[in-house]
Amino acid sequence: MIQHKKRYGAPGCSKCVLPTQLKTQQIELQLLAQNLFKVQEDERQLLSRELHDELGQWLTAISAETEAISNSFHGNSKVRIGTQSIKESVGKIHNVIHNIMHQLRPVLLDTLGLIDSLNDLRSQWSSHNPGISCKFVMEGEFNNFGEMINITIFRIIQESLSNICNHAEATLVLVHLNHKLDVPAGTNILLLSIEDNGKGFNPKQQSGGFGVLGMRERIIAAGGKFSLYSALGHGTQINVSLPIEKVCAY
Ligand SMILES: Nc1ncnc2c1ncn2[C@@H]1O[C@H](COP(=O)(O)OP(=O)(O)O)[C@@H](O)[C@H]1O
Ligand SMILES: [Mg+2]
Known part of the structure; x- marks a missing residue:
């Protein structure tokens, strides 16, 4: 007997993926991505702690030993020069560890919250980029976001900078963060824009980098919207909107 193909949209049609199924898959993907970012952040936090606790303790021991040797051979200039050079190396390793820890986990985020860690990020960035004027404007209340929003916003600004x-x-950067009531939706929304007056680029051209892709994925995973505008000679602007209650807390 001839098997008639089911009409597109008819119940049982194998080619049809119903909107509800699509919606479910979309939510599942979003949860998966959220979980992936959480695992990544947890791992970074662990690494940062290990670096601090393990390496930090060995560096302190080396400093103490060096000090003791230097005191025992007080008059010996060779020993003095040698121990001084060890102390300087220890100081340099300490700074490197501190920088890596800072990249891995913005410590202030856990202790002082979003605004203080962003101010810290800005002052560190500005000290490394003295030729670029960087202005942060923050409007609204930022104290009670969950860890996920805090880390999402922090990572987007960190990667953009x-x-x-x-x-x-x-020569100019403007970061604008605004937490307000989204009147038509009746919910709270977090708006972020990061704008620079630099040389710009063609966003359609594949770069091979994962920074912009990662930012977009993070925002989508958090239930928000991400857009990037840039053109050669016209700077770059990133816009993010995050509906607050859609974002699940870690
Ligand atoms: N603010 C910007 N100004 C100019 N070019 C940019 C800017 N942001 C991103 N780009 C361009 O987009 C590319 C992709 O960025 P990204 O995904 O972060 O990867 P990466 O930084 O590793 O190259 C960069 O290589 C650069 O060419
Ligand atoms: Mg990058």
């Missing part, structure tokens, strides 16, 4: 210093050749 890193791109500006690596690629933009800008």
Whole structure:
């Protein structure tokens, strides 16, 4: 007997993926991505703690031993020069560890919250990029977001600033963060824009980098919207909107 193909949209049609199924899959993907970012952040936090606790303790021991040797051979200039050089190396390793820890986990985020860690990020970034004027404008209340929002916003600004210093050749950067009531939706929304007046680029051209892709994925995983506008000679602007209650807390 001839098997008639089921009409597109008819019950049982194998080619049809019903909107509800699509919606479910979309939510599952979003949860998966959220979980992936959480695992990544947890791992970074663990690494940062290990670096601090393990390496930090060995460096302190080396410093103490060096000090003791230097005191025992007080008059010996060779020993003095040698121990001084060890102390300097220990200081340098300490700074490197501190920088890596800072990249891995913005410590202030856990203790002082979003605004203080962003101010810290800005002052560190500005000290490394003295030729670029960087202005942060923050409007609204930022104290009671969950860890996920805090880390999401922090990572987006961190990656954007890193791109500006690596690629933009800008002289001005404006970061605008606004927490307000989204009147038509009746919910709270977090708006973020990061704008630079640098050389810009063609966003349609594949770069091979994962920074912009990662930012977009993070925001989508958090239930928000991400857009990037750039053109050669016209700077770059990133816009993010995050509906607050949609974001699940870690
Ligand atoms: N603010 C910016 N100004 C100019 N070019 C940018 C800016 N941000 C990103 N780009 C361009 O987009 C590319 C992709 O960025 P990204 O995904 O972060 O990867 P990466 O920084 O590793 O190259 C960069 O290589 C650069 O060419
Ligand atoms: Mg990058």
